[in-house]
Amino acid sequence: MIVTLVLGTLIGYSLGVEAANFFTGMREQSLLSSPLRRVLSVMVISLIPGFGATFFFLYQSRMADVEAHAETLRRQAAETQLRLLESQLEPHMLFNTLANLRVLIGMDPARAQTMLDHLIAFLRATLAGSRAERHPLQDEFARIADYLALMQVRMGARLRFDFDLPETLADVTVPPLLLQPLVENAIKHGLEAHVGGGTLRVRAARDGDDLLLDVEDNGAGFDPSAVPTPGGGFGTTQVRERLAVACGPDARLEIRRREGGGTLARIRMPVPAPAPAA
Structure with missing residues (x-):
């Protein structure tokens, strides 16, 4: 030079x-x-x-080279953390389901067999798709439906659920199993604790540039200000960490009581791009 x-x-x-x-x-x-x-x-x-x-x-x-290298390292660290969080979530859900299945075997073997069939189908779908960084929202709802079918075998008529997924949002991508912990919490803290059970609603909506994902129940209700028990709080902590890794500071999880009873858990995140066509 x-x-x-x-x-x-x-x-x-x-x-x-x-x-x-x-x-x-x-x-x-x-x-x-x-x-x-x-x-x-x-x-x-x-x-x-x-x-x-x-x-x-x-x-x-x-x-510019240093910044590009640092950004690559940050992205790799975020992806590694996301994989770790997913590896924590899948056994957590599986252990909960197996514990429920163990109880049901002694009470009603026929229903236990039906629940086991649902579990096999759910795990097959989960293992096939949970290694991707993101998947379409319609796939997320399909997995939640499989999981709730498992829970419905055990809870019977006490568990009712419905979904609201607009067609315009079906191909929007989200991290796999993002809603699973919120659905588990709604059943564990809201519907199972309620004598008459209740209804679980999972909804997706768009609010400007934000995607809203709601998991709502009309059960016993959950107090977000309560001090968690030892080993508790895994679900909400896991969701918040995954949102921070996948979407940054613009994404958040809000939990509040519903008027008239029950709990609303809402994820607000920037609307990502639709999944690419196969």
């Missing part, structure tokens, strides 16, 4: 003097035939801005 600047200054100055002499008729001395003092003065005056501009753009380029 230094050689290029020096040669460029010498050649550029000399060509400039020759061009000026040609158009003006003057006989200005070229740099090569000028006194050494003049040569040094011209070189210093010319090279200072040249070196300054060179180092400025070199610094900018290196800073």
Whole structure:
């Protein structure tokens, strides 16, 4: 770079003097035939801005490379954390289901067999799709439906559920199993604790540039200000961490009591791009 600047200054100055002499008729001395003092003065005056501009753009380029590398490392760390959180969630859900199945085997073997069939179908679908970073919202709702079918075998008529997924949001992508912990909490804290059971509603809606995902029940209700029991709070903590990793600070989870009883858990996140066509 230094050689290029020096040669460029010498050649550029000399060509400039020759061009000026040609158009003006003057006989200005070229740099090569000028006194050494003049040569040094011209070189210093010319090279200072040249070196300054060179180092400025070199610094900018290196800073861009460093930032790109840091962003790659941040993305890799976020993806690793997301995989870890998913690996924690799947056994958590499975252990809960197996514990329920164990109780049901002694009480009603026929219903236990039906529940086991649902569990096999649910795990097959989960293992096939849970290794992706994101999947369409319609797939998320389908898995929730499989899981609720499992719970309905055990709870019977005490568990009712309905879904509201607009067609325009069906292909919007979300992290897999994002709603699973909220559905589990709604059953555990809301519907199972309620003598008459209740209805679980899972909804998706758009609010401007935000996607709203609601898990709502009309059961016993959950107090979000209550101190969690040891080992509790896994579901909501897991959802918040996954939102932070996958969507950044613009995504959040809100939990509040419903008027008339029950709980509403709402995820608010930026609307991501639809899943690419297969």
